[in-house]
Amino acid sequence: MEDDNKERQQAELLDKIHSLSDLELAALLSLIAREHCLISTEPDFVEDLSKELCLTAVKTFGLTPVIVPCHSQMTLDEFAAALLVPATPPSSPLPNNSNNPQHYHSHRSVPSGSGSYFSSKQNVPGSSSSAHPPPPSQQQQQQSPATQIANVVLAQNLDHAPRAVQIQALELLRARRLFTRTSVQIAPKQFLFVAVVGAESGGQARVTHHLNDFLYLAHWHDPEDGFAYLEEQAEEGWAGARGFGGHLGKSGVTNNNDDDDDDGDDSPYAKTDDDQTSTNSGSSVVKRDVGSMANSGLINESYHSALSGPGLGPGRLGGGAGVSISPQLTFHSNDPTAVGPTEGLEPPLLSDSEIAHLAQLSLNVCVDIDVRRYQMNIVAFLRMHRAVSGGITPQATKHFEQLMRSLAPLHGLDFVTPALVGLAAKKVYLHRIEIVASPERERSMQWGSEPAAVEAMLEGVGPEEVIEDVLGMVAVPQ
Numbered sequence: 498m499e500d501d502n503k504e505r506q507q508a509e510l511l512d513k514i515h516s517l518s519d520l521e522l523a524a525l526l527s528l529i530a531r532e533h534c535l536i537s538t539e540p541d542f543v544e545d546l547s548k549e550l551c552l553t554a555v556k557t558f559g560l561t562p563v564i565v566p567c568h569s570q571m572t573l574d575e576f577a578a579a580l581l582v583p584a585t586p587p588s589s590p591l592p593n594n595s596n597n598p599q600h601y602h603s604h605r606s607v608p609s610g611s612g613s614y615f616s617s618k619q620n621v622p623g624s625s626s627s628a629h630p631p632p633p634s635q636q637q638q639q640q641s642p643a644t645q646i647a648n649v650v651l652a653q654n655l656d657h658a659p660r661a662v663q664i665q666a667l668e669l670l671r672a673r674r675l676f677t678r679t680s681v682q683i684a685p686k687q688f689l690f691v692a693v694v695g696a697e698s699g700g701q702a703r704v705t706h707h708l709n710d711f712l713y714l715a716h717w718h719d720p721e722d723g724f725a726y727l728e729e730q731a732e733e734g735w736a737g738a739r740g741f742g743g744h745l746g747k748s749g750v751t752n753n754n755d756d757d758d759d760d761g762d763d764s765p766y767a768k769t770d771d772d773q774t775s776t777n778s779g780s781s782v783v784k785r786d787v788g789s790m791a792n793s794g795l796i797n798e799s800y801h802s803a804l805s806g807p808g809l810g811p812g813r814l815g816g817g818a819g820v821s822i823s824p825q826l827t828f829h830s831n832d833p834t835a836v837g838p839t840e841g842l843e844p845p846l847l848s849d850s851e852i853a854h855l856a857q858l859s860l861n862v863c864v865d866i867d868v869r870r871y872q873m874n875i876v877a878f879l880r881m882h883r884a885v886s887g888g889i890t891p892q893a894t895k896h897f898e899q900l901m902r903s904l905a906p907l908h909g910l911d912f913v914t915p916a917l918v919g920l921a922a923k924k925v926y927l928h929r930i931e932i933v934a935s936p937e938r939e940r941s942m943q944w945g946s947e948p949a950a951v952e953a954m955l956e957g958v959g960p961e962e963v964i965e966d967v968l969g970m971v972a973v974p975q
Contacts, residue, residue: 507909510854513846514907518725520550521557522907523716523924524649524689525847528558529856529903532713532896533670533690535928537702540695542720545727547653547693552726558852559845560648560687567658576662577677580650580669584643646675646684655692656704663705666690670711687849699927700960710892714900715928858906859899864913867974872897872918878967879926883941884958886933889926897925915973923964930960 517525520536527534538546547564554562565579646669655663669675673684692712696702699717703709864872876897880889901913901921908917933939936951 510851511907511909513851516846517557518553519716519722520546520718521553523714524550524553524558524691525852525855525907526900526903526924527689527691527713528687528852529859530713530896530899531688531856532899533692533711535692535694535702535704535709535712535715536718537694537696537699537715538718539697539720543654543693543695545720545724546718547651549724549727550649550651550691550693554649554651554689555845556726557846558649559848560689562649562651563647564651564653567652567654567662569657569659571658571662573661573665574678576658576665577675577682580646580675581644581682582647584645644682646682646688648685648687649689649691651691651693653693654695656694656702660705663708666692667705667708667711670708687852698959698961700930700932703928709928710890712928713896714924716924717927855903855906858911859903862902862905862911862913864902865974868913868915868918871915871971871974872901874971875918875922875967878971879922879930879963882963882967883939884932884955884963886931886938890929893925893929897921900925919968922968923961926964927960930963932958932960932963 514522514525523534523536536546536550551562551564554560561582563580563582565576567576652658652666655666658666665675669684670690673688675682675684692704692708694702694704699715702715702717704712876889876894879885901917904917904921905911905913910917933955936942936948936955939946939951939955942948942951
């Protein structure tokens with residue numbers, strides 16, 4: 498009986514995973530490995546991507562997100578302050594009067610009434626603190642709201658930030674702590690840092706060299722694949738019905754960028770035409786259906802190969818029983834980058850315990866010697882490829898190992914297949930491979946190659962083409 502319950506729970510978890518979009522899978526894989534990632538899209542859609550990831554953090558994982566818009570003049574203090582949200586009160590039960598907005602102080606709550614996280618909090622008239630004011634020093638301490646680093650930090654346009662800010666971000670990821678002028682902030686246990694970058698292709702999206710190498714995986718989101726949560730809001734007319742504070746930016750979600758004075762006409766989600774809305778909705782890869790796994794770029798290429806192993810079968814994905822998540826969220830006017838719950842908030846699709854379970858399963862995944870040799874051959878061929886400048890770092894190889902192990906439980910497997918190795922290579926090396934800048938720096942020039950021939954060879958070659966070339970050259974174990 499106990500074994501049947503475990504099998505049923507495992508099947509339910511796999512069904513949830515198969516309903517995830519590419520963006521959700523990228524975040525899930527990073528959470529499983531307790532690492533961080535880079536997600537890119539076309540420059541005009543960076544803001545929409547950030548908001549989609551913000552909603553994903555709340556609805557799918559139940560985590561506190563914050564969007565940090567980066568720019569070329571950003572200071573270290575500005576960056577540090579933007580990461581903080583109000584701390585979760587320990588063991589604070591939800592009061593009976595749930596209609597009072599002051600009672601919403603869960604781990605996804607946001608401040609109200611002040612534009613700064615460091616502003617003092619006013620005492621509620623008639624409360625005990627107002628009737629019996631404490632001594633000045635104690636009163637000042639009570640008025641300073643406790644803050645913590647958000648669970649999910651979405652660093653929008655991080656590549657535009659000064660090098661010092663990016664190094665500060667690297668220090669946060671390495672030490673899991675942040676030093677401010679007045680305190681030391683410790684990153685929460687469940688912590689995900691996402692560099693949201695605009696670029697013409699996934700291979701062109703990168704940040705400062707050392708931070709870039711520290712990021713676990715990279716994912717390119719094609720705007721034509723849609724933004725599921727934003728489309729869902731646009732279809733339901735959610736933004737207009739809820740009446741956000743502040744001004745509305747793209748996708749009908751409040752925007753805290755003061756210099757964004759456009760009316761959002763360049764965004765497909767700002768249009769109200771029924772045909773356009775239907776077209777945008779139809780282009781999305783996510784309809785919260787368990788059959789959507791085949792459309793997922795993080796699983797699609799290895800899916801059919803993984804079906805040959807235990808734990809999955811074609812019947813597991815059919816039926817069309819959708820997973821519906823429709824919590825109502827609000828972007829507060831004083832801090833539109835933080836999300837807080839309102840009435841009717843449903844539990845997240847994936848809980849912390851389920852993510853921890855997947856992490857434990859990844860540690861028990863077996864790697865056959867032939868598969869290991871295949872992995873090492875890929876690393877060697879990438880390092881020696883003529884178009885690659887700077888080689889492949891040991892950190893990348895470590896992440897390669899982690900990712901291919903983390904992918905196996907998502908397919909119901911306890912071993913790594915060659916298809917999973919190839920898929921992991923595409924995600925780990927996409928943002929790491931640097932292409933030779935000029936024909937003169939290509940290594941064969943040392944032995945008399947013609948510059949014109951080398952230039953022709955390098956034309957149109959990016960990280961994506963290098964990875965595909967290597968995967969085509971390395972023999973796949975049978």
